[in-house]
Amino acid sequence: MQLRELLNAISPVAVEGSTAVDICALECDSRQVKPGALFFALPGSKTDGRKYISQALAAGAIGVVADSFAGPEQAEGCCFIQVANVRRAMAQAAAHYYGNPGKGIPVIGVTGTNGKTTITYLIEAILKSAGYTPAVFGTVDYRLADTLRFEATHTTPESLDLMRMLAEFRRHGANALVMEVSSHALEQHRADGLDFDIAVFTNLTQDHLDYHAGLEPYFASKRRLFTELLGNGVALINADDPYGRRLLTDIPAARTFGRRSSCTLYPRQVTIGREGIHGVFSGSHGEVQIDSPMIGEFNLSNLLAAVAVAQQLNISNEQIAAGIRVAPQVPGRLERVDNDGEVLALVDYAHTGDALEQVLKTLFNLEHQRLYTVVGCGGDRDPGKRPLMAAAAVNYSDLAIFTSDNPRTEDPLAILDQIRSGALAAGGCELDPGTVAGDSRGFVVIPDRRSAINYAVDLAGKGDLLLVAGKGHEDYQILGTTKIHFDDREELQRALAQACAAPIPGGRAHV
Ligand SMILES: CC(=O)N[C@H]1[C@@H](OP(=O)(O)OP(=O)(O)OC[C@H]2O[C@@H](n3ccc(=O)[nH]c3=O)[C@H](O)[C@@H]2O)O[C@H](CO)[C@@H](O)[C@@H]1O[C@H](C)C(=O)N[C@@H](C)C(=O)N[C@H](CCC(=O)O)C(=O)O
Ligand SMILES: Nc1ncnc2c1ncn2[C@@H]1O[C@H](COP(=O)(O)OP(=O)(O)OP(=O)(O)O)[C@@H](O)[C@H]1O
Ligand SMILES: N[C@H](CCC[C@H](N)C(=O)O)C(=O)O
Ligand SMILES: [Mg+2]
Numbered sequence: 001m002q003l004r005e006l007l008n009a010i011s012p013v014a015v016e017g018s019t020a021v022d023i024c025a026l027e028c029d030s031r032q033v034k035p036g037a038l039f040f041a042l043p044g045s046k047t048d049g050r051k052y053i054s055q056a057l058a059a060g061a062i063g064v065v066a067d068s069f070a071g072p073e074q075a076e077g078c079c080f081i082q083v084a085n086v087r088r089a090m091a092q093a094a095a096h097y098y099g100n101p102g103k104g105i106p107v108i109g110v111t112g113t114n115g116k117t118t119i120t121y122l123i124e125a126i127l128k129s130a131g132y133t134p135a136v137f138g139t140v141d142y143r144l145a146d147t148l149r150f151e152a153t154h155t156t157p158e159s160l161d162l163m164r165m166l167a168e169f170r171r172h173g174a175n176a177l178v179m180e181v182s183s184h185a186l187e188q189h190r191a192d193g194l195d196f197d198i199a200v201f202t203n204l205t206q207d208h209l210d211y212h213a214g215l216e217p218y219f220a221s222k223r224r225l226f227t228e229l230l231g232n233g234v235a236l237i238n239a240d241d242p243y244g245r246r247l248l249t250d251i252p253a254a255r256t257f258g259r260r261s262s263c264t265l266y267p268r269q270v271t272i273g274r275e276g277i278h279g280v281f282s283g284s285h286g287e288v289q290i291d292s293p294m295i296g297e298f299n300l301s302n303l304l305a306a307v308a309v310a311q312q313l314n315i316s317n318e319q320i321a322a323g324i325r326v327a328p329q330v331p332g333r334l335e336r337v338d339n340d341g342e343v344l345a346l347v348d349y350a351h352t353g354d355a356l357e358q359v360l361k362t363l364f365n366l367e368h369q370r371l372y373t374v375v376g377c378g379g380d381r382d383p384g385k386r387p388l389m390a391a392a393a394v395n396y397s398d399l400a401i402f403t404s405d406n407p408r409t410e411d412p413l414a415i416l417d418q419i420r421s422g423a424l425a426a427g428g429c430e431l432d433p434g435t436v437a438g439d440s441r442g443f444v445v446i447p448d449r450r451s452a453i454n455y456a457v458d459l460a461g462k463g464d465l466l467l468v469a470g471k472g473h474e475d476y477q478i479l480g481t482t483k484i485h486f487d488d489r490e491e492l493q494r495a496l497a498q499a500c501a502a503p504i505p506g507g508r509a510h511v
Contacts, residue, residue: 001097003038003063003079009096010065010081010089017079021062026097026160028090035060040090043067045211049086065089087189091159095193098167102177102194105170108309109181109191111225112202112238114355115302116155116180118294119200121330122306123178126323130315135169137162137179139349140331140473144169156185163193183208183221191225197233198312199225200305204243205354209382219243226251236308238301239263255284255312257304265308272297274366285311289321295334296362298355332472334359337489339496342462344368347488349472351378351405353388356469360396369463372456373397375470376449377419379410379478386415387422393443394428397467399436399459400443403452405470406478412447420445449477450491457495468492 004019024036030052033039039056041049041064053064063079067086083089095102108123110116117139127134128145135144137157142150142165150165156179157165166177181191181199204219212218226235226247235251238244239258248254255264263283267290270279276293277300288307292299303324310320329335337345344366350356356375363371373393377386393400402419404412420430423443433444433455446452453468460466468488471477477486 006038006093006096007081009092010083012065012081012083012089014082015079016081017063018077019063019079021077021079023062023097026090026094027056027061028158028160030055030059033059033061035062037061038063038065038093040064040086040093041066042086042090065093085189087159088192091163091189091192094159094163098163100193101163101166101170105175105177106197106313107177107179107194107233108198108200109179109194109196109225109229110200110202110305111181111183111186111222112200112241113205113207113352114358115202115298115305116182117349118299118302118330118333119202119305119309120178120180122302122324122327123309125327126306126310126315126320127176127178127313129323129326130310130313130319132176133173134176134178135166135174137165137177139180144172144174147172154185154190155180155182156190158188159190159193162190181225183218184211186224186229187212187221191229194229195233196225196230198309199230199233199235200309201226201235201237201241201244201247202301202305203238203241203354205352206385206388207352207382209384210380211382219246223247223250226254234312236264236305236312238305240301255308257301257308265304265311267300267304270300272300277303281307283308283311286317288317288324291321291325292327295366296358298358298362332474332489334362335472335489337492337496339493340500341460341496343457343460343464343466343496345457345460345466345492345496346468347472347492348467348469350375350469351385351389351471353385353392356389357392357396359467359469360392363465363467364396366465368465369461370398370459371396371465372399372401372460372467374401374403374449374452374456374466374468376403376405377415377470378406379408379412379415381408383418386418387425390419390422390428391426394423394426394441398442399431399456400428401452401456402443402445403449404447404477405449406474406476407480408478409480416445416447449486449488453488453491454495457492457499460499466492 023038027037028040033056039061065081139155235254239256257265265283268282281288350359431442475487476483
C-alpha cells in the first residue's frame with residue numbers, strides 16, 4: 001500500500017517528504033522496524049518513542065508519524081507526518097492498512113472494572129449456538145472458535161496487533177467480534193479503529209489508580225467507549241451500579257440491565273445457589289429461560305449483560321437459552337479443583353476489593369464448615385486496592401492466608417506489609433502459622449505462594465471451602481522481570497492429591 005493512501009485515514013496536520021512510497025509494515029517499536037515500515041513514535045510512560053526515530057530510520061523506516069518533531073526533520077527518502085494524536089492516528093491507519101476488518105460484522109465491546117472476561121465468554125457461547133463464528137479478544141487469549149488462538153499480551157491489544165489479528169480472524173471466517181475494552185486501551189486509543197455496534201458497561205470500583213489519576217479519570221476513560229466509539233450503536237448499561245447510573249444520564253437512549261423491573265432486562269424469577277443460577281429473565285424482548293451452573297450474585301449481572309447483548313442482535317430467546325446452557329467454564333473464574341477430600345476448592349481471578357468481596361460473599365453464603373482464602377496483591381499495580389482486598393479477605397474468611405501475586409519489580413515483603421496493615425485496620429488478627437486459631441478474622445502471612453497453598457490445603461478438611469484468588473487463568477508468577485511457570489490450579493490439584501494420599505496425622509494444630 002502507498003503511504004499517500006493511508007494519509008486520508010489519519011488526517012495529518014503537516015507532511016514533509018514524498019508520500020508516493022510503498023509501505024510494507026506499521027510499527028510502534030523501533031526495535032521491530034524493518035526496511036519499508038511506517039514508524040509511529042508514541043509518547044510513553046517510561047520513555048518516548050520520539051527518542052527512537054533515528055533508530056527506526058537506521059533500520060529502514062520510510063516514514064515517521066508523531067504528535068510533534070523536535071525540529072525540521074530531514075532524512076533521505078523519508079516522510080515525516082505530524083498528527084494531532086499519534087495513538088489515534090495509529091489506530092485509524094491500522095484499520096485502513098488491514099482492510100477495515102471491523103466493518104460488516106457486529107462489533108461488541110465490554111468495559112467496566114469486573115466481569116468483562118466472563119461476559120465475553122457468555123456472549124461467545126450464545127453467538128456460537130446461534131451459528132456465528134465469533135472472534136474474541138480478552139484477558140485470557142485472542143481466539144476464533146477452535147480454529148485460531150493467540151496468547152494475550154494485554155486484555156485489549158495494541159491497535160496494530162488488534163487490527164492485524166482481526167484481519168486474520170476474518171480471513172478464517174469470523175463474522176462477529178466480541179472484545180474486552182480496558183480503560184488503558186480506551187485511554188491509549190487502542191480500539192479507535194473500530195465502530196462499535198454494542199457497548200456494555202459492567203461496573204466501576206477501585207482499580208488501576210497506578211495509571212489513572214483517580215476514579216473520575218478512570219471513569220472518564222471508560223466513558224469514551226460510549227461517547228466516542230459507539231457512534232449509532234447501542235449502549236447496554238448495568239443500572240445496579242452507581243457509575244452505570246451516572247453513565248445513563250449521559251446516554252439517555254441506553255438500554256439497561258439490572259435487578260429492577262424498570263430495566264430493559266431483569267431477572268423475573270431466579271434462584272441463586274450452590275447448583276447455579278436458574279429462572280427466567282424478562283424484559284422488552286420477551287422471556288429467556290436461564291439454566292447456568294455459575295454461582296454468585298455477580299454472575300447474575302454477567303448473565304443479564306450477555307443476554308441483553310444477544311437480544312440486541314435479534315438472536316432468539318431459545319437460542320440464547322441454549323447458549324447459556326452450554327457455556328463453558330470460564331478459565332480461572334470460580335473454577336473448581338476436584339479432590340477426594342470433600343473440600344470445595346476454587347481458583348478465582350478476584351484481584352480488586354470489590355471482586356474479592358463479591359466472591360467471598362457468595363462463598364460465605366454457601367453451607368460450609370470453614371472458609372480459607374489464599375490471596376495476594378500484584379506488584380507495580382494500584383497499591384490503593386491492597387487494603388481493600390485485605391479487608392474483604394479477613395471480613396469473610398475464617399482464615400486468610402496472605403501471599404505473593406506477581407510482585408514484579410516491588411519487594412514482595414513490602415507489598416505484604418501493606419496487606420497486613422489493611423487487614424489489621426479491618427479488625428484482622430495476625431496469627432502464627434504454626435498454631436492457628438479457627439476464629440474468623442484471623443490471618444497468616446506466607447510469602448511463597450506454593451507454601452501458602454500447601455498450608456491452606458493441609459488445614460482444609462471435609463465441608464470446608466478453599467479459595468485461591470487473584471491469578472485465575474494465569475500460568476505464571478512474575479518475580480522482578482522474570483516470568484516463571486506457576487498455575488494455581490495445578491498447585492492446588494497437586495497439594496490436594498498429596499493431602500488426600502497422606503493426611504497430616506492429627507491435622508495441624510487448630511484450636
Ligand atoms: C501502562 C501501559 O499501558 N503501558 C503501555 C504503553 O507503554 P508505555 O507508555 O510504558 O511505553 P514506553 O515503554 O514508555 O515506550 C514508549 C514508546 O517507545 C517505544 N520504544 C521504546 C524503546 C525502544 O527502544 N524503542 C521504541 O520504539 C515503545 O515501543 C513505545 O511505543 O504502551 C505500550 C505499547 O503500546 C504497551 O505495551 C504498554 O503496556 C504495558 C506493557 C502494560 O503492562 N499495560 C497494562 C497495564 C495494560 O495495558 N493493562 C490493560 C488492562 C488490564 C485489565 O485490567 O484487564 C490491558 O488492556 O491489558
Ligand atoms: N460482575 C461482577 N462484579 C463484581 N465482581 C465480579 C463480576 N464478575 C466477576 N467478578 C469477579 O471479578 C473477577 C474477574 O472477573 P472477570 O475476569 O470476568 O473480569 P474482568 O473485568 O475481565 O477483569 P480484568 O480487568 O482483570 O480482565 C472474577 O474472578 C470474580 O471474582
Ligand atoms: N489485568 C490486571 C490483572 C491483575 C492480576 C493480578 N494477578 C496481578 O498481577 O496484579 C492487571 O494487570 O492489573
Ligand atoms: Mg478480563
